[in-house]
Amino acid sequence: MADIRITYDKTADAAYVHLTDPRDDxxxxxxxxxxxxxxxxxxxxxxxxxxxxxGIEVLAARSKLPEHVLKSAERLNPEPPRSG
Structure with missing residues (x-):
C-alpha cells in the first residue's frame, strides 16, 4: 500500500492529497x-x-473528508502549544 501525504490548513479549511513521491520535484x-x-x-x-x-485539493474539507483523515493530516498551520 502506498503512503499518501495529506496536508491540511485549518484556517482555510483546505486539504491537499499529494499523489506523488515527496522526493520528486x-x-x-x-x-x-x-x-x-x-x-x-x-x-x-x-x-x-x-x-x-x-494531487487533489479539497476546499471546505471539514464537510467533505472524514474526520479521521483530517486528524491524521499534516498540519500546515499547527496550533501553538498551550501554556499552563
Missing part, C-alpha cells in the same frame, strides 16, 4: 476544477505536464 501544469454543483463543494484536480494526476 513535480509541479502542477494544469488544474481541473470539478463542478461545484455536482460535488457540492470545490474540489480541484492537479495534473503534471504529462497529464498524470498528481
Amino acid at each position: 513535480v509541479h502542477s501544469a494544469r488544474t481541473y476544477p470539478c463542478d461545484p454543483v455536482d460535488v457540492d463543494g470545490m474540489i480541484n484536480l492537479d495534473f503534471d505536464e504529462r497529464g498524470r494526476l498528481i
Whole structure:
C-alpha cells in the first residue's frame, strides 16, 4: 500500500492529497476544477505536464473528508502549544 501525504490548513479549511513521491520535484501544469454543483463543494484536480494526476485539493474539507483523515493530516498551520 502506498503512503499518501495529506496536508491540511485549518484556517482555510483546505486539504491537499499529494499523489506523488515527496522526493520528486513535480509541479502542477494544469488544474481541473470539478463542478461545484455536482460535488457540492470545490474540489480541484492537479495534473503534471504529462497529464498524470498528481494531487487533489479539497476546499471546505471539514464537510467533505472524514474526520479521521483530517486528524491524521499534516498540519500546515499547527496550533501553538498551550501554556499552563
